[in-house]
Amino acid sequence: MNHFALTATGLLVSAAFLAGPAPALADSGSTGADVSVATTLGSRELTVTLRRVTSVPGPLGVDVITHAGSGPGTLQLAVTPVGATTGGPPSGLVTSTAALALSGTPGPAGAVLTVDRTGPWELSVDDGLNVARIPFVVPGQASTPAEKSVYGGFVAAGVCLLAGIVVAVAARRTWLPALPGAALVAAVAVAVTGAVLSASTPAPPMPGQELDPTVANAADPYAEIWRAGGLSRPPATLLLGTTAVPRAAATPIGLSLCDAATGLPVDDLVVHDGALIHLMIVGPGGELWHLHPARTAPGTFTFTFTAPRNGHYAVAGEVERRGGGVQMLRSASGFDVTGPGTAAPAAAPLPATGGSRTIDGTAVQVAMLPAVAGTPVTLRAQVGDRADLQPWLGMLGHLIVVGPLGAGGAQTAPLWAHAHAMGAAAGMAMGASDAMVPVASAIGATLPDETVAAYGPTVGFTFAFPLPGRYQVWVQAERNYTIITVPIMVTVGT
Amino acid sequence: MSPPNISPGRTGAAVVLLGAALSLVGTTWDIQWHVDVGPDTFFTLPHLLLYSGSAVSGIASLVIVIAATAATRAGRTVGPEAGGRPVRVFGTFSAPLGFLVSGVGSASFLIFGLVDLWWHSIYGFDAVLDSPPHIALFTSISITMVGAVVICGSARATRWGRTGLLISLPILMLYSPITTNAFNALRLPFDAASAGMVLFVVMLLVLGRATLARTGAATAFAAVLGAMQLALWWFAPWAARTYADAVGLPLRDDVGGRPPQVPASIPMFLLAGAVLIDLAVWLGARNHWSARWVPQVAGAVSGLLIAATFMLQELLISTRPAPVAGQFVVETLIGGAFGAFAGFLGWRFAGVLRGEQPPAAAPVLRIQEAY
Amino acid sequence: MRRLAAPALVLAVIAAGWWLLWPSPGGVRLTIGSATHIVTVTLDSARVGDHDITVSVTDRAGAPETARSIQLVAVLPTMGYLSPVQTAPSVNSGRFVAAGVSLMAPGGWQLLVTVPGAAGPDRIPVPVTVTG
Numbered sequence: 001m002n003h004f005a006l007t008a009t010g011l012l013v014s015a016a017f018l019a020g021p022a023p024a025l026a027d028s029g030s031t032g033a034d035v036s037v038a039t040t041l042g043s044r045e046l047t048v049t050l051r052r053v054t055s056v057p058g059p060l061g062v063d064v065i066t067h068a069g070s071g072p073g074t075l076q077l078a079v080t081p082v083g084a085t086t087g088g089p090p091s092g093l094v095t096s097t098a099a100l101a102l103s104g105t106p107g108p109a110g111a112v113l114t115v116d117r118t119g120p121w122e123l124s125v126d127d128g129l130n131v132a133r134i135p136f137v138v139p140g141q142a143s144t145p146a147e148k149s150v151y152g153g154f155v156a157a158g159v160c161l162l163a164g165i166v167v168a169v170a171a172r173r174t175w176l177p178a179l180p181g182a183a184l185v186a187a188v189a190v191a192v193t194g195a196v197l198s199a200s201t202p203a204p205p206m207p208g209q210e211l212d213p214t215v216a217n218a219a220d221p222y223a224e225i226w227r228a229g230g231l232s233r234p235p236a237t238l239l240l241g242t243t244a245v246p247r248a249a250a251t252p253i254g255l256s257l258c259d260a261a262t263g264l265p266v267d268d269l270v271v272h273d274g275a276l277i278h279l280m281i282v283g284p285g286g287e288l289w290h291l292h293p294a295r296t297a298p299g300t301f302t303f304t305f306t307a308p309r310n311g312h313y314a315v316a317g318e319v320e321r322r323g324g325g326v327q328m329l330r331s332a333s334g335f336d337v338t339g340p341g342t343a344a345p346a347a348a349p350l351p352a353t354g355g356s357r358t359i360d361g362t363a364v365q366v367a368m369l370p371a372v373a374g375t376p377v378t379l380r381a382q383v384g385d386r387a388d389l390q391p392w393l394g395m396l397g398h399l400i401v402v403g404p405l406g407a408g409g410a411q412t413a414p415l416w417a418h419a420h421a422m423g424a425a426a427g428m429a430m431g432a433s434d435a436m437v438p439v440a441s442a443i444g445a446t447l448p449d450e451t452v453a454a455y456g457p458t459v460g461f462t463f464a465f466p467l468p469g470r471y472q473v474w475v476q477a478e479r480n481y482t483i484i485t486v487p488i489m490v491t492v493g494t
Numbered sequence: 495m496s497p498p499n500i501s502p503g504r505t506g507a508a509v510v511l512l513g514a515a516l517s518l519v520g521t522t523w524d525i526q527w528h529v530d531v532g533p534d535t536f537f538t539l540p541h542l543l544l545y546s547g548s549a550v551s552g553i554a555s556l557v558i559v560i561a562a563t564a565a566t567r568a569g570r571t572v573g574p575e576a577g578g579r580p581v582r583v584f585g586t587f588s589a590p591l592g593f594l595v596s597g598v599g600s601a602s603f604l605i606f607g608l609v610d611l612w613w614h615s616i617y618g619f620d621a622v623l624d625s626p627p628h629i630a631l632f633t634s635i636s637i638t639m640v641g642a643v644v645i646c647g648s649a650r651a652t653r654w655g656r657t658g659l660l661i662s663l664p665i666l667m668l669y670s671p672i673t674t675n676a677f678n679a680l681r682l683p684f685d686a687a688s689a690g691m692v693l694f695v696v697m698l699l700v701l702g703r704a705t706l707a708r709t710g711a712a713t714a715f716a717a718v719l720g721a722m723q724l725a726l727w728w729f730a731p732w733a734a735r736t737y738a739d740a741v742g743l744p745l746r747d748d749v750g751g752r753p754p755q756v757p758a759s760i761p762m763f764l765l766a767g768a769v770l771i772d773l774a775v776w777l778g779a780r781n782h783w784s785a786r787w788v789p790q791v792a793g794a795v796s797g798l799l800i801a802a803t804f805m806l807q808e809l810l811i812s813t814r815p816a817p818v819a820g821q822f823v824v825e826t827l828i829g830g831a832f833g834a835f836a837g838f839l840g841w842r843f844a845g846v847l848r849g850e851q852p853p854a855a856a857p858v859l860r861i862q863e864a865y
Numbered sequence: 866m867r868r869l870a871a872p873a874l875v876l877a878v879i880a881a882g883w884w885l886l887w888p889s890p891g892g893v894r895l896t897i898g899s900a901t902h903i904v905t906v907t908l909d910s911a912r913v914g915d916h917d918i919t920v921s922v923t924d925r926a927g928a929p930e931t932a933r934s935i936q937l938v939a940v941l942p943t944m945g946y947l948s949p950v951q952t953a954p955s956v957n958s959g960r961f962v963a964a965g966v967s968l969m970a971p972g973g974w975q976l977l978v979t980v981p982g983a984a985g986p987d988r989i990p991v992p993v994t995v996t997g
Contacts, residue, residue: 084897092898141615151611158604161552168560169589177560198537234945261945
């Protein structure tokens with residue numbers, strides 16, 4: 001009998017140590033996390049952050065960060081549940097609203113709404129002229145299967161223990177207490193097995209990320225763990241609503257995304273790099289616009305654009321569909337701008353091998369070794385003279401590459417690329433504080449947002465230009481809530 | 495009483511004690527983990543230590559209860575050395591009290607785990623220490639530890655019994671401030687959690703002194719507790735940080751400077767309080783003072799000293815702001831009152847543990863033996 | 866009597882386990898709202914195969930939809946599959962039945978229900994998880 005007790009002790013203790021380093025694989029998606037969605041609404045570039053929902057019903061904090069050039073005003077916020085339910089009040093109507101006043105000063109402002117159920121939702125952001133509808137998911141607090149077996153096993157063990165004691169002191173037959181005793185051992189075995197396997201239990205596909213979110217799978221993603229794998233979708237196609245735009249007038253331009261296999265609107269975009277869609281527009285003067293059109297309906301987006309000069313504008317969008325990777329969608333048409341009058345010529349791009357200029361009040365320097373096709377090369381830009389850059393879209397810097405440039409300009413350039421400033425490089429030519437924005441790998445940790453102006457001033461990008469020729473390149477970084485876009489010309493040799 | 499035919503108590507006691515120690519270390523570690531690191535899942539090493547502790551104690555208790563009842567049925571007698579006076583349950587067979595208590599405590603812990611899961615599923619894992627399910631879990635662990643004290647105290651005639659008591663009683667004392675966290679919710683004009691802690695430690699010191707009936711026993715218990723407190727003081731932050739490092743979690747920004755939570759909530763000057771108890775009881779025995787009031791006096795002076803020095807300690811390690819003079823006096827006096835009550839309880843519980851008839855029968859004479 | 870008690874208990878435990886573990890029939894009844902309609906989709910089971918799908922449509926106030934038919938297509942986005950348009954005639958007030966809709970693979974399907982209306986058709990996606 002005592003040997004049995006000692007063996008059980010040894011088993012339990014060793015199991016406890018075996019199960020040691022078990023980070024929460026499943027917790028990241030099931031407790032929710034802050035989600036930031038950059039949205040170009042009218043003339044404002046907004047970063048809309050939906051804070052983690054910790055209880056349902058409960059508050060949903062919404063913070064909006066405005067950037068330089070945003071005028072004062074009021075945003076009307078409203079949330080609508082959009083999921084299909086098996087009971088309860090039907091979805092489809094606004095359940096909570098709030099007004100958010102924007103001062104003329106760039107920076108954060110916040111409002112609190114209420115969410116009363118788990119599942120898919122839509123947040124509408126209305127500036128009086130345009131309405132952006134941002135989809136989001138309110139997850140339930142699901143227990144992992146491992147947790148269920150551990151808690152279930154230990155509770156069963158407790159019940160068996162109690163039953164064993166009662167039977168031992170009350171029963172007339174000697175063998176009877178052995179029954180709850182054996183059940184106790186079985187229950188503890190279940191619990192220990194669950195604990196030991198917890199670290200290697202796969203996470204379920206995440207609703208909203210890999211699966212279309214439903215009320216059911218948002219409440220318990222483990223219910224659809226069998227769907228893991230094979231979640232990729234067909235590519236999408238980007239269609240512009242108009243190809244003729246007047247010059248120097250704020251023009252709403254619609255775009256739609258459709259599924260390459262069915263032609264239906266694509267309404268399964270995942271927030272990636274801090275936006276549902278990143279739209280890049282290259283103007284005839286070598287200008288770059290990096291916008292985040294507002295989702296107005298399933299598969300339908302809109303942005304307001306004021307074209308400075310006549311000519312052809314090339315367009316490409318970056319999106320990520322659920323269960324698939326990021327894709328670059330180039331508009332086959334682009335759009336053409338015509339109108340009376342002329343604009344001042346655009347500033348010439350900086351030579352990548354060394355150049356400096358003041359852009360939006362910030363001194364900018366660039367440096368790069370001669371580039372050779374197919375060989376990675378590092379382009380460094382020093383933006384300002386202090387470590388006061390702000391992470392934009394979760395990154396310290398963005399690099400947009402278009403080229404090699406031929407007669408057709410950006411529209412026919414074989415390559416469009418979008419790289420991010422990554423990693424700290426020791427012994428940098430232009431300053432050692434090339435700090436990387438920390439990556440939130442830990443449970444519960446959150447990334448520093450745009451309000452943290454503590455990075456840079458040097459941002460570095462490494463890119464392998466695949467073909468020789470001339471490339472138009474832009475470096476983007478944020479400082480003083482202003483997105484600084486540095487046009488650079490790169491010549492790649494063979 | 496005839497000598498017992500079986501003696502499963504020693505191994506059983508050792509395993510129950512091991513379980514209690516696992517629970518104590520697990521709780522201390524887990525609390526420090528929440529203070530230093532923060533939100534987590536169920537699957538942390540401290541949680542598993544906690545649960546293993548109760549499972550270990552529970553299985554050992556069940557085994558001994560089954561063995562003892564089987565032995566009784568086979569016509570053999572089971573003495574108190576088998577882990578507590580056999581008590582008649584359901585009027586038929588008898589089982590050793592200590593293992594019954596520790597077994598029920600373990601069962602209760604495991605069952606309350608489900609309530610804790612339910613609570614966390616509503617309020618998340620970054621919850622507070624004094625949530626109702628947590629307090630139920632801590633109380634269950636305390637019950638298991640009480641079982642260990644009963645097992646060892648009943649076997650005080652044996653060497654392992656006395657050694658076991660010297661370990662199990664300080665474990666229970668170390669655990670008392672965790673359970674008295676529940677009193678934080680009471681909005682009283684004094685620190686109810688500290689007063690509860692004074693009540694528990696003084697009661698257990700007096701109980702230990704009277705159970706062993708040896709001069710200097712209270713001091714010995716306090717010395718062992720001090721050693722455990724020192725060990726945990728070092729262990730808790732070390733374990734929390736090392737484990738966080740191992741699983742790659744960052745420490746909270748505000749970590750550093752604060753003393754480890756559980757060891758810091760045990761009085762550092764307990765040894766002095768224990769010496770006072772030993773001194774009072776020794777004087778009582780020498781001068782043949784009545785045991786009707788000596789335990790209360792011993793408890794009161796010890797309680798006064800512990801309450802006063804505990805406030806000093808909190809001030810010293812800055813876990814709470816300096817009390818104003820009036821508050822200091824009030825809390826010290828409350829410590830004395832709680833101490834007196836603790837002395838009364840401890841002495842009489844010891845009487846029960848020593849296998850005497852309830853005090854109502856012949857209180858003083860019986861109690862006098864404990865001198 | 867006492868002899869029978871133990872076997873009866875064992876049988877009861879087995880029966881309870883059987884009852885608990887037996888897979889549920891898996892019928893689906895999902896309600897979803899748009900700004901103008903409330904749609905309830907009912908399937909007898911959410912298994913792979915051909916299904917008669919009942920769609921109940923009301924306006925937001927609860928009044929049954931008076932259209933003579935509605936349209937329904939089944940989409941499996943992960944496979945890029947789109948079914949032919951199924952016209953579901955009204956069977957009684959506000960209830961429409963689409964017969965023989967083929968859900969031929971397991972996965973997350975979307976039933977796109979299109980309700981005609983004066984202000985243009987209202988297209989409502991109803992997610993249905995189909996198991997193998």
